[in-house]
Amino acid sequence: MEQRLFALQRLSAMVMAPFVxxxxxxxxxxxxxxxTAAEVLGRTQGNPWWITFYSLFVISxxxxxxxxxxxxxxxxxxxxxxxxxxxxxxxxxxxxxxGLRAVMAVGGRWS
Amino acid sequence: MEMxxxxxxxxxxVRIDRGAGPNNYATYSVPWRENQTVLDVVxxxxxxxxxxxxxxxxxxxxxxxxxxxxxxxxxxWTCRTHVSQVQEDxxxxxEPLRNMPRIKDLVVDMSEFFQKWKKAxxxxxxxxxxxxxxxxxxxxxxxxxKADAAIECINCGVCYASCDVVSWxxxxxxxAALNRAWTLFNDERHVDTKDVLRKATSGSGCNSCHSQGxxxxxxxxxxxxxxSIAGLKxxxxxxxxKGG
Numbered sequence: 296m297e298q299r300l301f302a303l304q305r306l307s308a309m310v311m312a313p314f315v316x317x318x319x320x321x322x323x324x325x326x327x328x329x330x331t332a333a334e335v336l337g338r339t340q341g342n343p344w345w346i347t348f349y350s351l352f353v354i355s356x357x358x359x360x361x362x363x364x365x366x367x368x369x370x371x372x373x374x375x376x377x378x379x380x381x382x383x384x385x386x387x388x389x390x391x392x393x394g395l396r397a398v399m400a401v402g403g404r405w406s
Numbered sequence: 407m408e409m410x411x412x413x414x415x416x417x418x419x420v421r422i423d424r425g426a427g428p429n430n431y432a433t434y435s436v437p438w439r440e441n442q443t444v445l446d447v448v449x450x451x452x453x454x455x456x457x458x459x460x461x462x463x464x465x466x467x468x469x470x471x472x473x474x475x476x477x478x479x480x481x482x483w484t485c486r487t488h489v490s491q492v493q494e495d496x497x498x499x500x501e502p503l504r505n506m507p508r509i510k511d512l513v514v515d516m517s518e519f520f521q522k523w524k525k526a527x528x529x530x531x532x533x534x535x536x537x538x539x540x541x542x543x544x545x546x547x548x549x550x551x552k553a554d555a556a557i558e559c560i561n562c563g564v565c566y567a568s569c570d571v572v573s574w575x576x577x578x579x580x581x582a583a584l585n586r587a588w589t590l591f592n593d594e595r596h597v598d599t600k601d602v603l604r605k606a607t608s609g610s611g612c613n614s615c616h617s618q619g620x621x622x623x624x625x626x627x628x629x630x631x632x633x634s635i636a637g638l639k640x641x642x643x644x645x646x647x648k649g650g
Contacts, residue, residue, distance in 0.1 A: 298613065373574075
């Protein structure tokens, strides 16, 4: 399992690195002239590119972050390996649920 | 004349962690000589001032790896450390190695350290029989060079004491054991190198290393367990991605 988690964390990091850059670049580009919430939603809602991009982003985060958290719990929190695994599985579910809910809220309403 | 010379002789203050109670440092004064290793100082304290002081040494010349202790906060071989290199204002502080339970004074229990060697997969298993000719391993081959670069470890435990990951995670196999696994992985005579990777990556194995490099910094024979562990990580990841 350790080897699988190690590989998953590296692979998800490789996926996330360009995503973070695109995410930041789009924010900087999009708000240069100032945008209202309605204008933002007008561009994101129903936009398949936006929805795909952020869904993948959220999934990568949901994989990457809990694996790192697990290591922190084991090394600095002195948690048993199994306990840390359970806590981080739950944390992964929370992250995924919150993230995907946000994607649905900002990108939803196909029209 | 004799009196005069003695009164002129500098003294070195030695604080030794003896591990009893809250005020566990005993302070001794010994003659500060021209040429003196930290092991000489500990021996002088034991022979002249504190006969009950426990410490471990054997060869006194940097071959056996028995005399490692913490000197002024850093793990070192005391036999290869001159007082002049480490003293601070005429004081040296000597403590047992970190990350290993103390038996008495400066002597630590290294059994867990050695058990982890086994756990990391340190045992050579050959495929040849006694009737086969000796394996012809080219000194120029890449695997042989990698094994050569890591093989000189004498199990002194300095890297293990210097490693923060060991101090955080008691299951972590540690730099020395993983360094040994790396030499075995690169030994083309070994029967199952995949098994070496399996053992080195299971539980708190090589993937727990943070690459801080303390082991490499403190290794008295200038090995790089950090590099060996990075090699294990890379090889294990490639094997995993290939479906091994």
